[in-house]
Amino acid sequence: MFVLRDLQKSRLACCALLTAALALGGCSSQLVDMSAADTPAHPREPGAYLPVHDLPPDRDQAIIPPDQRAKIEAELAAARDRQAVAAKDAK
Numbered sequence: 001m002f003v004l005r006d007l008q009k010s011r012l013a014c015c016a017l018l019t020a021a022l023a024l025g026g027c028s029s030q031l032v033d034m035s036a037a038d039t040p041a042h043p044r045e046p047g048a049y050l051p052v053h054d055l056p057p058d059r060d061q062a063i064i065p066p067d068q069r070a071k072i073e074a075e076l077a078a079a080r081d082r083q084a085v086a087a088k089d090a091k
Contacts, residue, residue, distance in 0.1 A: 064072070
């Protein structure tokens, strides 16, 4: 008897939550168009697509000189080796 009442209460609560969610979801598109006086207007039409195929020109020089790049790579490799040893010792 009590189980049936609990089931009915839970169904009623779920129906109420679902109805509230659907009602609020229906209003969301109208809320987007509302704006305060100090905010810029929301554009009605989407902007143009970004130029994804326009690439910047290639650089003439390397960003990092080759000797500094080799030094950085050696430091990173040494750090990786130290961490591998530390992880192996921790097991």
